[in-house]
Each structure stands twice: as structure tokens, then as C-alpha cells.
Amino acid sequence: MSSEINAVPVILTGDRTTGPLHLGHFVGSLRNRVALQKSHRQYVLLADAQALTDNADDPGKVRQNVLEVALDYLAVGIDPELTTICVQSALPALAELTMLYLNFVSVARLERNPTIKDEIQMRGFGRNIPAGFLCYPAAQAADITGFQATLVPVGEDQLPIIEQTNELVRRLNRQVGRELLLEAQALVPKTGRLPGVDGKSKMSKSQGNAIPLSASPSDVQAAVQRMYTDPDHLRASDPGQVEGNIVFVYLDAFDPDEEAVAELKSQYRRGGLGDMVLKRRLAGILEETIAPIRERRAELARDPDTVMDVLRAGTAKATEITNKTKELVVEGLGLFRL
Structure with missing residues (x-):
């Protein structure tokens, strides 16, 4: 060298x-x-x-x-x-x-x-x-x-x-x-x-499918609600598809409890787990991630x-x-x- x-x-x-x-x-x-x-x-x-x-x-x-x-x-x-x-x-x-x-x-x-x-x-x-x-x-x-x-x-x-x-x-x-x-x-x-919350491409500011680090709790909630899951999972009792399911992609990325996520995937595949249960969990985890960043950012911006x-x-x-x-x-x- x-x-x-x-x-x-x-x-x-x-x-x-x-x-x-x-x-x-x-x-x-x-x-x-x-x-x-x-x-x-x-x-x-x-x-x-x-x-x-x-x-x-x-x-x-x-x-x-x-x-x-x-x-x-x-x-x-x-x-x-x-x-x-x-x-x-x-x-x-x-x-x-x-x-x-x-x-x-x-x-x-x-x-x-x-x-x-x-x-x-x-x-x-x-x-x-x-x-x-x-x-x-x-x-x-x-x-x-x-x-x-x-x-x-x-x-x-x-x-x-x-x-x-x-x-x-x-x-x-x-x-x-x-x-x-x-x-x-x-x-x-x-x-x-x-991926972006629309599931169609990577998360991008220009495509309007991103969740900013300064997002408010309501913005986080709205973004999670936009996420698609399995279009064939019409009832909670129906077996669901995990692969390609955007909510599970985000849970894999942000949920610190890997064992719990694995169990949710298993239950979703079997049937008996509703999409709204998953989305409520994800919204809570994303808010926990963003909240301290948002507060610190607001403090610095002053x-x-x-x-x-x-x-x-x-x-x-x-x-x-x-x-x-x-x-x-x-x-x-x-x-x-x-």
C-alpha cells in the first residue's frame, strides 16, 4: 500500500x-x-x-x-x-x-x-x-x-x-x-x-410513495393504510400470501421481534389473521421509529x-x-x- x-x-x-x-x-x-x-x-x-x-x-x-x-x-x-x-x-x-x-x-x-x-x-x-x-x-x-x-x-x-x-x-x-x-x-x-408504500417501485420522494423521517403520526397511519397486502385475502379466515406482501416487507425491516414476525407469517399463511391487525402493528412500530427522529429534528430546526x-x-x-x-x-x- x-x-x-x-x-x-x-x-x-x-x-x-x-x-x-x-x-x-x-x-x-x-x-x-x-x-x-x-x-x-x-x-x-x-x-x-x-x-x-x-x-x-x-x-x-x-x-x-x-x-x-x-x-x-x-x-x-x-x-x-x-x-x-x-x-x-x-x-x-x-x-x-x-x-x-x-x-x-x-x-x-x-x-x-x-x-x-x-x-x-x-x-x-x-x-x-x-x-x-x-x-x-x-x-x-x-x-x-x-x-x-x-x-x-x-x-x-x-x-x-x-x-x-x-x-x-x-x-x-x-x-x-x-x-x-x-x-x-x-x-x-x-x-x-x-419498496414504496404503493408496492410498485422503490421508495422515492419524486414518486410520492415515501414516508419521510419527519412524518406525523397521522401521516404514518395514512401511509400504512395505503399498503396493499394480498388481494386474494378477502377475509381474516382466508389463507394469505406473505411473499410480496408490502406490510410483511416493512415488518421484516423494522420490527425488532423476529420471532413474533415469523409467527405472524405462519398464522397469515394458515388463515385467521386479518390485514388490519398487521397494519396496526406496523403503524405502531413505524411511529416508534420515527417519533424520536421527528422530535430531535424539530428541535434542531429551531x-x-x-x-x-x-x-x-x-x-x-x-x-x-x-x-x-x-x-x-x-x-x-x-x-x-x-
């Missing part, structure tokens, strides 16, 4: 600032971040520059949600004494690294990235793809290597991004003739992607200056490490320096 790169394992994670976070984020990454910050050096990036790649017509939304997402981070227990929370657009070294890395990847390779292909199709860009959006894998590589991260928590749909990051790392290392940058390992959460101080301090710390990486790359490539 190169002596130029700190050998201490480093985690990089973050979120696009397009809206407040929801239970899908909580299951997929937030609760992992809270646990990992105690044993790893962790950076959490408020990815406002990346959010702009498909929100350039509404930069105000991106700017406003920097604070909203930061509130969610702090409310769930991400501790700025243990985790560095920073703002992407305030780290110019990341933009410079992105520009350098784009010279080592082709447009065809960017377009073949499965994650990018899926996102382009989902957004209906056709050939009107924002260049910044297409170049996301290079920007992500800049983020990961900029923080010298070796562990990146991602969902399975993001694995191609990590793969392409490592391709760029190997290409740069071959170019300079030494191990200048380190490859990163993906950390996929045990719980898979949480003191935005303190939240801004956290972001300034974290971004200053992140500036040092990302500038160091940029200088390593510039020097390694032998670029002209004044």
Missing part, C-alpha cells in the same frame, strides 16, 4: 439534496452510518452538485435541501464529533478531480454503466441527457478517491458505480506507475431496497445557525483531505505547476 495514502479505513457516503430523507434512506444507509461511525473514520457528503445534474432548472430546491438533509442526518444520530458532514459544492478539489478523471474514461463506457442506463430510462431523458448526469460515475470516483475512501455503503443498484470507480483507479495507477489511489469496496446493507456551524466545520475538514488527494493526482500525472 502506498505511503501516500492513509491506511486507516475510511467510509464515504452521502445523499443528493433533492428533498428530506425517508424510511428508505433509513433502512438502506442511515442506521448503518450511525453504527459505523463508532468504528470507522466516516465522511458524509451532502451531494448538492450531483443533485443539480437533473435539477438545473430548480437550483433553489437543491440549495434549500442541503439544510433539510443535514437536519435528517443529525436527527437520526449521525454525530459530527465522529462523522464529518460536508457540502459537495464547497469542495472545489472534487470538481477538479472529476475533470481530470473524465480524460481517462470514454463516453461509450459511461453510457454502458447499468446504473446510469437505468436512471436515464427512468427519467425519460432519451438523448437529451445532461452531460453532468452522464458523467456521474467519474464524479463519484472523484468523491470516493478524494476522501481516500476504501469502504462505500451503497445499494445493489449502485454497485456498477463502485466498479467503474475502481476501473478509473486502476487506470490512473497504471498511468503514474505506482499505487497512487486505493480501490474501494462496496458495503451493501443486509436489508434490501425498501437552531439553524448551529447546523450551519456543523456544515462549515465539516466542510473545512473535508477541504484539507480532498485538496491533498488532488495534489497527489496532479503531481502523479506530472501536470504543469506554478
